[in-house]
Amino acid sequence: MESENKSDWLYRQLHQRVMRMRDQEAFPTVRQLMAEYGLSLVTVTAAVRRLKEKGLVESFVGRGSFVRRERQACFHVLMLQPNWESAYLDRNRDMLIEAVRQFPMELEVCRYDYRVDIFAHLNEYSADLIVLDAASIDRLRPEQVMMLTQSVAPVILCSNAVPLEGIRYVCGDNNAVGMLAVRHLTENGHDRLGFLYCEPHVLTSETVVGSFNFAASASGCKVTLLDCGMRSGDRPEAKIREFARRFADGEFDFTAMFAISDYGALVALREFEVLGIEVPETLSILGCGNVKVPGIERLTTVDTPRSQIAQEVATMAYHILGHHEGFRTQVNVPPVMAVRKTVRQLPVRQVV
Known part of the structure; x- marks a missing residue:
């Protein structure tokens, strides 16, 4: 391991x-740290210098070094958060601001360029704890897992579930989302379903x-997939609009459609109604997320x-910073239904 990597580790x-x-x-002297960790003068000095630059350790001639950290102060x-415009991200921010007030x-809150690998930059931020919200990840690479687990400040992933040892996260239960959507639609008599x-x-x-x-x-439902074929940065x-036109032309026969986002559901609602397709009288539409946006x-x-x-997230952060034991570090929050006006109860469950 190179000297720079040893210094980062220390x-x-x-x-x-x-x-x-x-x-x-x-705080231990440089000589004491060299003996304790078996590292060179250059490596230990570099690590201690970073602590001093962060204001965590202060040295006095003839007296030694001391921790400068008032434990009774706020953490x-x-x-x-990634720097794209999103009502979802705004809602996450506002809710966490409210939640931490009790601790x-x-x-x-800091926005970062969504195009960068934020995991490689975690140690550039100064904080007691980092909440990484809606990171642009699909499957973590081994080096990203190492960056998360070895970050100077402990990290909680928010909105990303990564069930690996040593990774902390809080996320909606995505498995339950799809099943709850099907349950709600079938309870209302729909068995020909569209998935947007x-x-x-x-x-x-x-x-x-x-x-x-699966649900x-x-x-016993028939599902028609309406795939927008999106990649990050695309618009749906x-x-x-094309799917709405094809529905109006009689190409699809589903009576209810589940959209994987509220935004997509609201766009679809407008496009269908422009074509004279009444919601929910002709077509029921179910969204996902319950984000506070116009039309929700x-x-x-x-x-x-x-x-x-x-x-x-706030409770987990409090336990981590307080060095408590016996608390959950991987949490999946179950979804609930927000029943409003866009899903119709069919008189009799239709049979394909």
Whole structure:
């Protein structure tokens, strides 16, 4: 391992050590650290210098070094979000701001360039704990797993489920989302279903698709897939408009459609009604997310409770920073139905 990597490793170890020490507690000397960790003067000096630059350790001539960390003060929690415009991200931010108020924590929100590998830059941020929200990941690479688990500040993934040892996350239960959508539609008499895939093909959305198809098959339903073929950065409007026209032309026979996002559901609702297709009289539409956007007050949707996710994140952060034991570090929050006005109860369940 090169000297720079050894220094980074030692810095992480010493940073975590400082987090457990009292303010003004004596900090080991460079010579003591060299003996304890078996590392060179250059490596130890570089790591200690970084602690001093962060204001965590202060040295006095003739007295030694001391921790400068007032434990009774608020912990600094940093929320990192990708820098695209999203009501979903805004909602996550607002809910976490509210949730941390009950704990001795101060929340800072920072937007980063979504095109960069944020995992490679985690150690460039100064915080007691990092909440990484809606990271642009599908499947983590081995080096990204290492960056997460070896970050100087502990990291909680928000909105991404990564069930690997050592990774902390809070996420909506995507398996339950698809099943709850099918249950709601079949309870209302629908068994010819459309699935509007208006999000990029990533692991989280594929999980919803899989659970929806499984539940639909188990319930004896026919599913028509309307795939917008999206990648990150794409827009779904043109494809949704095409699907609406094809429905109006009689190409599809489903009586209810589940959209994998509220945005896609609301776009579809407008496009269908422009073509004279009444919602829900002719076609029922079910969304996903319950994001506070114009038109949501009408849309029946599978709600991923943002407030509960934020509460779980804040509680987990509190336990981590307090060095508590026996708390959950991987949490899947179950969805609930937000029943409004876009799903019709059919008089008699239709048989294909």
